[in-house]
Amino acid sequence: MNAGTVSAVMTADPITVSPQTPFKDIAALLTGNGISAVGVVDKTGALVGVVSEADLLPHLWEDRKPRWRDRRLARKATACVAKDLMTSPAVTVDAEATLATAAAEFARTGVRRLFVLRGGKVAGVLSRRDLVAVFTRGDADLEREITDRVLRDRLDLGPDRVRVQVRAGIVTVVGRVERRSDIDPVTRLIHELPGVVEVRNRLDYVWNDVGSRNSPALPSANSRPGRRRNR
Template sequence: MTRTVSSVMTADPVTVSTRTPFKDIARLLTGNAISAVGVLDKTGALVGVVSEADLLPHLWDDPKPRWRDRRLARKATASLAEDLMTSPAVTIDAEDSLAAAAAKFAHTGVRRLFVLRHGKVAGVLARRDLVGVFTRGDADLEREIVDGVLREQLNLGPDRVRVEVRAGVVTVVGRVERRSDIDPVTRAIRELSGVVEVRNRLDYVWNDVA
């Protein structure tokens, strides 16, 4: 039911070796209209990332100004990926949830996450990929809630619970048997991609919550 990182990532991202020259990296970035490449070691493991920001120090007038970060100053004279890269790379697993990805973006402040599957690079996830899930149509989202969540997952038919979706805001009305049945409805719907907000207005017959 819950969409994972693998469902929205860009598969097979552009990567380079640790010995790839500066100009080759610049050509890859501009030629593919991307902002970063992953750097792989001889075993195929991701050891870092070279982004546009890592190349820009080469344009400094003074390659080693005292007031600038020493790490960036070294990049100003670097010619190979192993010296240009930012390491370690910020990664996420392909089967992690979109919520986990959003949290990692917020915590790290990076623009993209390289996606790993079984320790190997499987894709790359940009912030815009997560934003894109909110463009999902209301009718499609409502069908998944009614058929997938309420009927199949929670065994709640339209005679007990009804749903309306407008601009990604899900309103749930009806009556369930027990008060403890209400929160699981909210949690299950909130996990779906494209949900902006859940307004749970369910009533209950028996109060089984202390």
């Protein structure tokens, strides 16, 4: 499981109902489990809609069939089973989508939760609070993951070359890499980790390999003469 994907922070195996589940049973599930919505799945296990607290509230209207209201909401005011109460299609996200993708979907749709699919079937549910919670991760834990999993394992950069410090989720990276093109991957991979607020990349480099193809690689202005090598 990738720590930077939806599957790492979602609530697995969410409560679902069938299209024929009665109104009162849905209300009992929501209140009894302290949740705000249930998924509606058909006989094949496919998600066909969502019933939320908002879908139940029209039953409290004084006028169940007000002419000036939206027809869809008016139908919910007299609905008795999930298939007539649900909002369809449901807003979903893939289990292996990045947290950034999920955050963008929340912003685009304005929904409070996203049902998570894996192979077309419901695997979990993700709330906005689940995403916010990643920023409560401890600095020491985050610093260890950056040092071990990102710098050492993925980029082969030991503490003798690159060091990190994490304070309040802000990551400061210092040191020197061999090539200028090695700098951007450090920032990108650290940014992908859940809990990172900002990356302040202060890496220096020995050789500038970002110029035009025909230009020779030039050492950084800050490089020490003793580090230069003949190519």
